[in-house]
Amino acid sequence: MSAGTGKPARGQILGAIRRSLKRDAGDGGAEADRRLAERPQGPAVQRARLPRPQLVELFVQKAEAVQCSVARVESPEALPEAVADYLKQHNLPSALRVAPDPELTDLPWKDKAPLLTVAAGRAEAEDSVSLTGSFAGVAESGTLMLLSGPEGPTTLNFLPETHLVVLRESQLVGPIEEAWARLRERQKTDRGGSLPRTVNFITGPSRTGDIEQKIQLGAHGPRRLHILLVADEPG
Amino acid sequence: MQATSRNFKDNAHEALADPNLQKAMGFVRTGFIEKRKAAADALPEFEALRDSARDIKNHTLANLDHYLERYESKATENGAQVHWCATAEDARQTVLEICRSVGARTATKGKSMIAEEIGLNDFLEKNEIEPIETDLGEYIIQLRKEPPSHIIAPAVHVTQDQVEADFRSHHKHLKPDRPLAEPQQLVAEAREMLRQKYLDADVGITGANFLIAETGTSVIVTNEGNGDLTQILPKVHIVIASIEKVIPTLDDLGVILRVLARSATGQEMSSYTTLSTGPRRPEDPDGPEQYHVVILDNGRSSMLGTEYQEMLRCIRCGACMNHCPVYHAVGGHSYGWVYVGPMGAVLTPSLIGVDQAGHLPNASTFCGRCESVCPVRIPLPKMMRHWREREFERNLNPPAQRWGIRAWAFLARRPGLYRAVTGLQVRALGLLGRRRGRFASLPLAGGWTRHRDFPAPQGRTFQQRWAERRRESGRSAA
Known part of the structure; x- marks a missing residue:
């Protein structure tokens, strides 16, 4: 890169920091390494420490408070009908872009929702409705957590006007710390320690208050965020 | 951005006489304050979380060199290209070279105060790359050719009627008699105008609220979703972040997020908190092919170890200005540079010099509301006092004022x-x-x-x- 960036600038900046901090030459960063290894937690947020049935209630209440809609769905097989119902109810187009996730693409779309046109893949400019899975739901704040990957194109979360998200009850966690724990667990088993390119925490539909502080939904991302909460055994 | 902080007094007089500004600032005086209070009161652990957030930032600043190195090594491991820039000029050149390396003609931008600090838009334009602001507030002020007047609500000084007039005069290809009286119609029109620009852009530029050393990740916190569209659609994503943005772990992020949104807008979480780690993976169906992180110093390393070190804890929530009677009265533009309100009054002299910005730490009633709401408990009034002392020591204030202070000091002793x-x-x-x-x-x-x-x-x-x-x-x- 240009003069002044890259290696010389790196040494210059780190050197300036060390001089300002009066850093000992022998300090190799043991304190930083300890924090990175131990990862101390902050104050515990009590409201999110609940038994499972109340956790579900808290999640629904928090999600609705940020203008999500939530439908309780009995089983994955009932999802196509629940999707079709929602689209019909809100007079939305019947063409659906679904995340290329077998758990979604293998659902009985043809039998249960014959009027829907279902295509899998990333979002294109003309798509107006998307359906994705999710990695977790954080009950503390009604937040959805979605990961990028072959089964989760990030464009589906932002380009269409309406975003439908499938969340299983067993994916609910209380405070955000439990979401970090699940994420680290997943990385340990199948990603060699790295996070996916994108981790999205989504709390309600897109909004702006940039015009006289009046909150408007659908600024650039989805105007509607509909959560299909599927009952299952806590996993 | 050219600083006009020296003209604070004239700027403020003009601001007080500007009816549109005074109308717009009326919404700040009420909205932000009530929302923050309601959100803070609803969380019993809020004060403990503020202490914890302060401690996390203090610990990080005391080990800043180590955390930056660990961040860099993790980020690089995941395919990020990290660029260190000591000055604003270095950062501008670096961004330009990345843009040129892919033959970029347009660059979409998420809201970034660092981009404002280094004057990136003007520089890109001069070099024939069109910067397109996508945050609604930034889009509005880009049309108006104005700098931001608030660090999280850049167009807070503009009334709805002014936005309507700006859209009518700039969006000439749309029907002149279209209805635009409702905020929702204005939002929908901006959405429509920017849609194709996201898809066509060669480069997307965002700031970063945080860099996480544990995972080599950059984080943006937004409400509109524009930052996300900016960073997932083009083939190149550039993040610009200053050195103090780094924090140690994901758990530390959780603590700080809880105080950030509540302090800023009174939300429990902003709509979108997005963690980016490296470019798209080979098997990913979308996302940028290149991911660059520009790490900027621009004077911050010399704040460490001084009485201004605590200012580097700032997480840019805007609560201090939302609660400041001086900011309410004169708006952000009076401050004459990028950072406004109490945090600007402390940070601006550090970054551009107290000779340029000496008026700002004097524009305070020392009522202490800024410190009382700061999520990381920065002692802003104390630091403004330090700047007043520096200004006096360096003979920067006018003779009448110096004479007055001397006379008073003579008596007070x-x-x-x-x-x-x-x-x-x-x-x-x-x-x-x-x-x-x-x-x-x-x-x-x-x-x-x-x-x-x-x-x-x-x-x-x-x-x-x-x-x-x-x-x-x-x-x-x-």
């Missing part, structure tokens, strides 16, 4: 003389003003009496009355 002089002054003013009870004009007090009467003293000084009261309470206790 001689309590007997102080009592005699103030006692005389109060008695004299009390006698002179006893008929009307107030003065319409007084020598050396024109700044006060131009706007309101000065009440006549009742004949005794504060110290005299205080002493009397002590004596009386002593008698009644006995």
